Amino acid sequence: MRAFDQVLTIAHKELREIVTNRGLLFSGVFFAGWFSLMTGMGVTGEDISRGAELDNSLFYMGALIGLFVGYIYSGQTYLREKQTGIVETLLCSPVSLRSIWIGKALGVALPSWLLSLLSAALIVLVVNYRSTETIMPGATVLLHMLLVVPAFIVAAVALMGFSQLMLGMRENMVVNMLTIMVLFGALAATRVVVEEAQLVTWTAVTGLLSASLGLLLLTSLLGRFLSRERIVRTIS
Amino acid sequence: MTVIEAIDLSKSFGGPSTPPVLDGISLAIEAGEVFGYLGPNGAGKTTTMRVLLGLLRPTKGAVRVFGEEPGQRDEVRARLGVLFENSGLDDRMTAHQSLDYHARLYGVRDRRGRIDELLDFVGLADRRGAKIGTFSTGMKRKLGLARAIVHDPEILFLDEPSAGLDPEAQRMVRELLQELAATRNITVFLNSHHLDEVQRLCSRIAILHRGRIRACDSVENLRRGAGADRIEVRLSGAAQAARAAEVLMALHRLPHVGVDGEWVTTAIDGMATPEIVATLVRAGLDIEEVTRPVKSLEDVYFEMVREEGAA
Numbered sequence: 001m002r003a004f005d006q007v008l009t010i011a012h013k014e015l016r017e018i019v020t021n022r023g024l025l026f027s028g029v030f031f032a033g034w035f036s037l038m039t040g041m042g043v044t045g046e047d048i049s050r051g052a053e054l055d056n057s058l059f060y061m062g063a064l065i066g067l068f069v070g071y072i073y074s075g076q077t078y079l080r081e082k083q084t085g086i087v088e089t090l091l092c093s094p095v096s097l098r099s100i101w102i103g104k105a106l107g108v109a110l111p112s113w114l115l116s117l118l119s120a121a122l123i124v125l126v127v128n129y130r131s132t133e134t135i136m137p138g139a140t141v142l143l144h145m146l147l148v149v150p151a152f153i154v155a156a157v158a159l160m161g162f163s164q165l166m167l168g169m170r171e172n173m174v175v176n177m178l179t180i181m182v183l184f185g186a187l188a189a190t191r192v193v194v195e196e197a198q199l200v201t202w203t204a205v206t207g208l209l210s211a212s213l214g215l216l217l218l219t220s221l222l223g224r225f226l227s228r229e230r231i232v233r234t235i236s
Numbered sequence: 237m238t239v240i241e242a243i244d245l246s247k248s249f250g251g252p253s254t255p256p257v258l259d260g261i262s263l264a265i266e267a268g269e270v271f272g273y274l275g276p277n278g279a280g281k282t283t284t285m286r287v288l289l290g291l292l293r294p295t296k297g298a299v300r301v302f303g304e305e306p307g308q309r310d311e312v313r314a315r316l317g318v319l320f321e322n323s324g325l326d327d328r329m330t331a332h333q334s335l336d337y338h339a340r341l342y343g344v345r346d347r348r349g350r351i352d353e354l355l356d357f358v359g360l361a362d363r364r365g366a367k368i369g370t371f372s373t374g375m376k377r378k379l380g381l382a383r384a385i386v387h388d389p390e391i392l393f394l395d396e397p398s399a400g401l402d403p404e405a406q407r408m409v410r411e412l413l414q415e416l417a418a419t420r421n422i423t424v425f426l427n428s429h430h431l432d433e434v435q436r437l438c439s440r441i442a443i444l445h446r447g448r449i450r451a452c453d454s455v456e457n458l459r460r461g462a463g464a465d466r467i468e469v470r471l472s473g474a475a476q477a478a479r480a481a482e483v484l485m486a487l488h489r490l491p492h493v494g495v496d497g498e499w500v501t502t503a504i505d506g507m508a509t510p511e512i513v514a515t516l517v518r519a520g521l522d523i524e525e526v527t528r529p530v531k532s533l534e535d536v537y538f539e540m541v542r543e544e545g546a547a
C-alpha cells in the first residue's frame with residue numbers, strides 16, 4: 001500500500017511538472033499537432049479507401065506520436081533529475097528503486113498518451129474537414145488507441161528511463177541519437193506504411209498488444225537489474 | 237548506543253591496480269553525537285557518506301547503520317535524512333511543493349503543520365509559493381535542510397553544508413544546525429573541509445586524508461594531543477630565557493630547543509617535564525610559567541594533511 005502511494009506521489013509530481021511547464025507542454029503539443037496535421041493532410045485517397053487509410057494513420061501515428069512525446073518528456077524526467085543530483089537524494093528515501101522508476105514512467109506516459117489521443121482526434125478532424133462524407137475510425141483502431149497505445153508508451157518510457165538511469169552520460173548520448181534516428185525513420189516511413197496495406201486488423205492490434213505486454217514484462221524483469229550503485233556511479 | 241559503524245571499510249572504483257579511494261576506514265558514532273568528518277577535497281568524504289547511505293557497496297569491510305547493512309531496507313532509510321551539496325531540490329517546484337513531495341514519500345502525517353513549522357524554522361515562510369529556481373544558493377541549502385528533516389530523521393547526513401555559500405549564509409546554515417543539534421536528539425554526520433564550522437558544531441571529529449583516517453577524537457583532545465611532546469617555559473626575562481636555552485642544550489638530550497623573547501620551548505621526548513624544571517631551577521633561573529602548547533585545530537589539521545602528503 002505504501003509503495004503504491006509512493007508510486008502515485010512520484011507520478012503525480014512528474015505529471016504536474018510537465019503540465020505546468022510551458023516549454024515542455026508546448027513542445028509536446030507542437031510536435032503532436034504538427035505530425036497529426038501532416039498525417040491528416042496526407043490522407044488523400046478516394047473516399048471509399050479513406051476510411052482504411054484513416055485507420056492506418058491512427059494505428060501507426062497514435063503509437064508513434066505517443067512514443068516521441070514520451071521520449072522528449074523522459075529525458076526531462078529521468079536524465080535531468082539524475083544530472084542535477086535530485087535522483088541521488090531520492091535514492092536515500094524509503095522509496096524502492098522500482099517505485100521511483102515506475103512512478104516516473106507513469107507520470108511521463110500519461111501526458112504522452114493524452115497527447116497521442118489528442119493527435120488522433122486532430123487527424124480525424126482534418127480528414128473529415130477535407131472530405132465530403134463523414135469518416136469515422138473503426139472499433140479496432142479505437143481499442144488500439146485506448147488499450148494498446150498506453151501499454152506500449154508505458155513500456156517504452158520505462159525502457160528509456162531504465163537506460164537513462166543506468167547508463168553513463170556518453171552512452172546515453174549514443175542511445176539518444178539512435179532513438180531519435182529510429183523515431184524519425186519511422187515517421188518518414190509513415191506514408192509508405194499507411195498507404196501500403198490494410199494495417200488495422202484484429203490480428204495486427206492483438207499482435208501489437210501482445211508485443212506491448214511482452215515489452216512490459218521485459219521491463220519488469222529489467223527492474224531487477226536496477227542498482228543504486230550503478231546509478232550513482234554514472235551521474236557525471 | 238552505536239548508530240553508525242564502519243569496520244575496516246575500503247572502496248575502489250577501478251580494478252585491483254587502481255588505489256582505493258577509501259582504505260581501511262573504521263568508525264563508531266554514538267546516538268546524539270555531532271560528528272565531523274574533515275578532509276581536503278578528494279579525501280573521500282562524499283564516498284564514505286554514500287557507502288554509509290547504502291548508495292555504494294564497500295569493496296572490503298562492512299558498514300552498519302542502526303546495526304544493519306544500509307541500503308537494504310526502506311525502513312532503515314526512513315530513519316535517515318540527507319543533504320548533499322546540490323541540495324537535491326527540483327528548480328521547477330515551489331518550496332512548499334518540494335517539502336510536500338518529500339513528506340508524502342516519507343509518509344509524514346500532519347504534512348501541513350510540519351511544512352509550516354519547517355519553513356518557519358529556516359526562515360522561508362514568505363517564499364513558500366516561490367519556484368526554487370528563483371532561490372539563491374543559500375536559500376536552496378536552507379530549504380534542502382528543511383527537506384532533509386521533514387520526516388524528523390534520527391540521523392542526519394550533511395555533505396559540505398556550507399560549500400559555495402557566502403559568509404552570511406554560512407553562518408545562517410551553521411546556526412540552524414546548532415539549533416537543530418541542541419533541540420532535537422539527532423545524530424549528525426557532517427562532511428566538511430571547513431575547519432571553523434566543524435570546530436563550532438562537532439563534539440568529535442575524524443580527519444580524513446587520501447582515504448585514511450589520520451585522527452579521530454574530540455577537538456580538545458586533538459589540539460592537546462598534537463602538542464603533547466613539547467613544553468613552553470616562561471622565564472623572568474629574555475636574558476634568562478637565553479641562558480635557560482643554553483642550559484638545556486648543554487644536556488644534549490633535548491633536540492629541539494628554541495627561544496622566543498622570554499619563552500623557551502623544547503621537545504620533551506628526551507626527558508620528563510619535572511626533570512627539566514628541576515634542572516632550570518638548579519641553574520638559578522626564575523621560572524614564571526610552564527605550559528603545554530595547545531595548537532589550533534587548523535595547525536593539527538594541516539600537520540596531518542601535510543605529513544601524509546609528503547609520505
Ligand SMILES: Nc1ncnc2c1ncn2[C@@H]1O[C@H](COP(=O)(O)OP(=O)(O)O)[C@@H](O)[C@H]1O
Pocket residue numbers: 232233234249257275276277278279280281282283284
Ligand atoms: N564514481 C566514481 N568513480 C571513480 N572515482 C570516483 C568516483 N567517485 C569519487 N571518485 C574519486 O574518489 C576520490 C574521493 O572523492 P570524494 O569522496 O568525492 O571526495 P571528497 O568528498 O572528500 O571531496 C576522488 O579522487 C574522486 O575522483
Ligand SMILES: [Mg+2]
Pocket residue numbers: 281282283395396
Ligand atoms: Mg565531497
